Amino acid sequence: MASIPLDPAHGGHAHDDHHDHHPTGLKRWLTTTNHKDIGTMYLWFSFTMFIVGGIMAMIIRAELFQPGLQIVKPEFFNQLTSLHGLIMVFGAIMPAFVGFANWMLPLQLGAPDMAFARMNNWSFWMLPPAAILLISSMFVPGGSVAAGWTMYPPLTVQQGYGMDLTIFAVHILGASSIMGSINIITTILNLRAPGMTLMKMPMFAWTWLITAFLLIATMPVLAGAITMILTDRHFGTTFFNAAGGGDPVMYQHIFWFFGHPEVYIIALPAFGVVSQVIPAFSRKKLFGYPSMVYATASIAILSLIVWAHHMFTVGMPVAGQLYFMFATMLIAVPTGVKVFNWVATMWRGSITLETPMLFALGFLFLFTLGGFTGIVVALSPVDVQIHDTYYVVAHFHYVMVAGALFSAFAAVYYWGPKWTGWMYEEKLGKIHFWWSLIAFNIAFFPQHFLGLAGMPRRIPDYNQQFTEWNQVSSIGAFLFGTAQIFFLIIVIRMIKGKSGVRAPAKPWDGAEGLEWTVPSPAPYHTFETPPVVK
Amino acid sequence: MPLPNNRTTLRKLTVIVAVMFAFGFALVPIYKRICEVTGINDFMRPDQVKNTQVDLSRTIRVEFDANIRNLPWSFKPEVTVLDVHPGELTTVVYEVRNQTDRAMTGQAVPSYGPALAGLYFRKLECFCFAKQTFAATETRQMPVVFVIDPELPKDVHTITLSYTFFELPGAAPAEVAADRAGKPVPAAPG
Numbered sequence: 067m068a069s070i071p072l073d074p075a076h077g078g079h080a081h082d083d084h085h086d087h088h089p090t091g092l093k094r095w096l097t098t099t100n101h102k103d104i105g106t107m108y109l110w111f112s113f114t115m116f117i118v119g120g121i122m123a124m125i126i127r128a129e130l131f132q133p134g135l136q137i138v139k140p141e142f143f144n145q146l147t148s149l150h151g152l153i154m155v156f157g158a159i160m161p162a163f164v165g166f167a168n169w170m171l172p173l174q175l176g177a178p179d180m181a182f183a184r185m186n187n188w189s190f191w192m193l194p195p196a197a198i199l200l201i202s203s204m205f206v207p208g209g210s211v212a213a214g215w216t217m218y219p220p221l222t223v224q225q226g227y228g229m230d231l232t233i234f235a236v237h238i239l240g241a242s243s244i245m246g247s248i249n250i251i252t253t254i255l256n257l258r259a260p261g262m263t264l265m266k267m268p269m270f271a272w273t274w275l276i277t278a279f280l281l282i283a284t285m286p287v288l289a290g291a292i293t294m295i296l297t298d299r300h301f302g303t304t305f306f307n308a309a310g311g312g313d314p315v316m317y318q319h320i321f322w323f324f325g326h327p328e329v330y331i332i333a334l335p336a337f338g339v340v341s342q343v344i345p346a347f348s349r350k351k352l353f354g355y356p357s358m359v360y361a362t363a364s365i366a367i368l369s370l371i372v373w374a375h376h377m378f379t380v381g382m383p384v385a386g387q388l389y390f391m392f393a394t395m396l397i398a399v400p401t402g403v404k405v406f407n408w409v410a411t412m413w414r415g416s417i418t419l420e421t422p423m424l425f426a427l428g429f430l431f432l433f434t435l436g437g438f439t440g441i442v443v444a445l446s447p448v449d450v451q452i453h454d455t456y457y458v459v460a461h462f463h464y465v466m467v468a469g470a471l472f473s474a475f476a477a478v479y480y481w482g483p484k485w486t487g488w489m490y491e492e493k494l495g496k497i498h499f500w501w502s503l504i505a506f507n508i509a510f511f512p513q514h515f516l517g518l519a520g521m522p523r524r525i526p527d528y529n530q531q532f533t534e535w536n537q538v539s540s541i542g543a544f545l546f547g548t549a550q551i552f553f554l555i556i557v558i559r560m561i562k563g564k565s566g567v568r569a570p571a572k573p574w575d576g577a578e579g580l581e582w583t584v585p586s587p588a589p590y591h592t593f594e595t596p597p598v599v600k
Numbered sequence: 601m602p603l604p605n606n607r608t609t610l611r612k613l614t615v616i617v618a619v620m621f622a623f624g625f626a627l628v629p630i631y632k633r634i635c636e637v638t639g640i641n642d643f644m645r646p647d648q649v650k651n652t653q654v655d656l657s658r659t660i661r662v663e664f665d666a667n668i669r670n671l672p673w674s675f676k677p678e679v680t681v682l683d684v685h686p687g688e689l690t691t692v693v694y695e696v697r698n699q700t701d702r703a704m705t706g707q708a709v710p711s712y713g714p715a716l717a718g719l720y721f722r723k724l725e726c727f728c729f730a731k732q733t734f735a736a737t738e739t740r741q742m743p744v745v746f747v748i749d750p751e752l753p754k755d756v757h758t759i760t761l762s763y764t765f766f767e768l769p770g771a772a773p774a775e776v777a778a779d780r781a782g783k784p785v786p787a788a789p790g
Contacts, residue, residue: 181606244617252609282617290624305628308709310768313631320627381715383640 088590096191099183101168102588104190106485108165109478111193113554115157118201120547122150127509127543130536133528143526144212145204145228151215152232155328156239157197159466162474163335164189164246167274170481171250173581173588174268176259176597181252189245196238203231214524216321219306219314223298230299233292240285247278247285254278259580261599265359268579269352272359273338276366280327280334283370288324291317315380322373330369332466333433334362336473337404340426342579343476344408347423348415349576354407361400361407368397378449387446394444398437405434420574421495425476428503429469436464439514454524457517463510475502475553480577482560483569487587490560498556501549508542646729647722654687655750662748664692665762671706672699673734675765678741686750693741694727694763698734705733705768713760720749721759731768 088094088103095107126146129137138146168186172179180186203210208226211217217236222229254275258267267275294305295317304310306317345352352358374382374390382390408430417423439461443449452458475498483489512535517523521532528536559565572582580599584592634640662684664677674697684690698704708728712718723729727742734740748759 182610248610248613248617251613252606255609256605282613283620286617286621287624287627290621290627294625294628304768308766310707310766316628316631319631320624323624323627383638 097187099179099187100590101172101180101183101186102485102590104180104186105165105167105169107190108161108168108193111190111197112158112162112165115153115161115197116550118197119150119153119158120550122146122153123543124547126150127540129526130528131540132537133530133533135527138526140526141209141212144214144524145210147524148211148214148217149200149204152200152211152236153197154466155215155332156236156243157193157200159332159470159474160239160243161193163274163277163332163470164243164250166270166335166339166474166477166481167246167250169485170581171253171271171274172257173484173584173592174271174579175254175257175262176580176593176599177253177257178591178594178596180249181257182249185245186249189242189249192238192242192245196235196242199231199238200235203228203235206231216318216325217292217295218321219295219298219317220308222295223306230296233296236292237289240289243281244285247281250274250278251282259593259596259599265356266599268338269341269355269358270335270338273334273341273362276362277331277334280331280366280369284324284327284331287320288328291320291324294320315377318377318380319374322376323370325376326373327366327369329462329465330365332470334366336429336433336470337362339473339477339480340408340429342577343422343426343480344411344430346480346574346577347420347426348412348417350411350415351578352407353410353413354403357403358407361403364400365397365404368393368400372397375444375446375449378446379453391444391446395441398441401437405430405437416576420479420492421490421499422476422480422574424496424499425472425479428499429472429476432464432468432472432503432506436461436469439464452517454522455517456513456521456523459523460510460513460517463513467510468506472502475499478557480574481581482557483573484581484584484586484588486561486563487569488560488563489565489567489569489573490556491565494552494556494559498549498553501552502546505542505545505549509539509546510542512536512539512542646724646726649722649724649747653750654685656685658686658750658752658754659683660686660748660752660756661758662690663758663760664694665760666694667762667764669764669766671704671765671767673697673704673706673765674699675763684748686748686752689724689745689747691743691745693743695739695741696727696732696734696765697739698737701736703733703735705731706765707731707768708763708765711762711764713762714756717752717756717759720752720756721761722747722749728763 088100089097095103098104098107125138126143129135129143168180171177200210206226206228208228210228211222211232212225213221217232254267254271258264264272294303297303298305298307298312304312306312306314308314341352341358372390372394374386375394378387378390419427439457443452443458443461479490479495516532516535516539519532521528521536569586571585573586574582580593580597581588583597660683662682664680664682666675666677668675674695676695678693678695682690682692708726710718710723710726710728712721723744723746725743725745727744732740732742744761746761
């Protein structure tokens with residue numbers, strides 16, 4: 067192992083060559099326990115899955131370009147919508163943020179690596195087999211899961227054995243994220259540099275700490291729910307089978323006990339990234355840091371007790387509907403605290419609009435919009451009208467795509483120079499931002515109208531009056547899809563150093579944190595001697 | 601010394617994971633209990649009838665529907681349509697026949713059209729309150745005794761009561777095995 071400790075104070079002089087003693091080629095990636103290698107693999111895996119899920123979305127939008135059936139059969143369409151959801155949630159967005167956590171948490175906390183380096187390797191290498199299982203389920207007789215990403219029985223109890231492959235895939239993906247979360251919590255709690263108290267941690271570390279706790283609290287419940295589906299399918303149990311006294315609605319309760327916190331598992335690390343980027347480009351400290359921490363924790367706790375707002379139409383007693391409606395709306399309070407704190411951070415700051423900041427602002431604007439439609443669907447009487455319509459599709463794409471994905475783009479542009487040692491090309495980054503922003507809104511804003519007009523989701527055909535807005539939406543989706551190919555080109559050009567500008571240790575003059583005290587690209591081993599935080 | 605510290609954290613977090621996995625399964629009895637206590641969705645228990653005043657001013661048409669799913673039985677109501685007054689105690693009979701030469705156990709699950717009517721359709725006696733075991737080729741007449749609550753909303757004029765008989769996958773094989781071994785088939789429960 068490397069023998070020269072890196073002194074961060076003189077970080078600029080240390081070069082990666084001293085530390086680069088690792089196997090090369092494929093073996094390096096298979097056996098690596100280095101948090102940076104694993105972070106890189108997570109990010110590439112995530113992008114690959116993003117493209118796979120994206121291609122499915124493109125086929126969905128192509129089918130929906132016109133009423134009637136043109137391109138795919140309805141059964142296959144249902145598989146596409148289901149797999150698109152599962153792949154984007156479990157394959158793209160979650161691994162992306164675990165990738166950022168792997169890369170940046172040790173650098174932000176002054177730790178030499180993640181707490182359990184070998185487990186870190188396992189939790190990554192469980193993902194490709196899970197992805198293969200999930201995608202190969204499309205090619206078995208009967209096809210893949212076609213009951214939506216939520217996998218509701220009775221449909222999922224009746225489907226062919228593609229469903230079993232899906233269940234195993236989700237089991238593996240869940241086990242991987244539980245292991246990743248244990249690793250992240252232990253790293254944050256035990257490996258912080260001397261002097262870095264919890265309340266001095268960067269917001270990204272805080273949001274990930276809380277997210278990881280949410281993950282280990284809810285992911286096992288999902289594992290339980292799909293295990294029950296599995297035993298209902300093959301071992302004669304009747305958890306959800308009405309014939310044996312089971313109840314499909316109970317699955318929905320158990321699933322959403324996981325499913326709603328999952329929304330925040332995706333959103334909270336995105337909040338963390340934005341809480342790093344906005345202060346850096348406003349050249350001010352984050353406004354209201356303690357309130358940010360408490361707001362994040364409140365969102366996490368509230369997210370555990372509001373699940374049934376996803377199922378207002380199952381026939382719930384009025385008292386239950388009222389409770390879940392008001393508890394859900396309560397989440398708007400800590401979320402509002404966060405949004406106002408970000409705005410207050412920018413107030414009277416010296417703002418510059420580099421690409422990470424643009425994506426953070428895009429996030430702020432569109433996520434808030436998605437939050438507003440969230441309050442609309444939280445209203446039980448309104449929700450009964452728009453349940454399972456495109457309004458809901460529009461709502462969660464505003465929070466998932468314009469929220470989590472835009473924040474992930476911000477993170478790549480913000481930390482990318484630290485990873486690659488090269489600046490990205492600012493002009494291309496800005497084109498990517500405006501292209502994505504405009505295309506996203508063309509794709510998803512009309513879906514609000516479609517939903518309010520009554521177009522149901524997960525159906526390959528629709529009534530003719532919906533044609534125009536569907537065509538607009540499809541064109542927007544194709545534009546958004548191609549923008550992400552452009553993003554891939556930008557990242558490859560950054561890695562190859564096409565900008566010709568080497569990244570300094572701290573490329574953003576307003577940025578704060580230990581990650582900027584190590585040189586760019588970050589050496590293979592960092593902080594072998596912990597830095598001291600005053 | 602970070603290492604033992606890490607192991608302690610790992611152990612604690614693993615316990616949380618295990619507890620939450622168990623919690624997922626514990627939700628099943630918890631929900632059952634909540635439904636029992638609050639009386640939500642409890643079609644396995646006879647309803648309580650509080651008022652037997654017959655409302656002669658209204659006539660409700662009740663349609664009886666019988667379905668089977670993955671079960672080689674025949675299942676049909678003796679009458680398919682009946683006009684009743686709210687508050688009137690009514691008995692209808694269904695005939696069920698096990699068409700196979702082996703003992704089988706099934707469970708009937710009711711549903712209502714419109715779904716809202718389920719709240720006002722009080723069954724005092726029903727074969728759906730228990731699982732039903734049928735000997736080989738056995739035929740039975742099974743009654744349903746019900747009262748329609750006079751509180752039934754005024755715009756409901758027709759109620760469809762639909763039963764679906766499901767095979768109970770766990771219950772049958774053991775009895776089939778017992779049957780093959782030449783042992784007497786257990787009698788149908790209550």
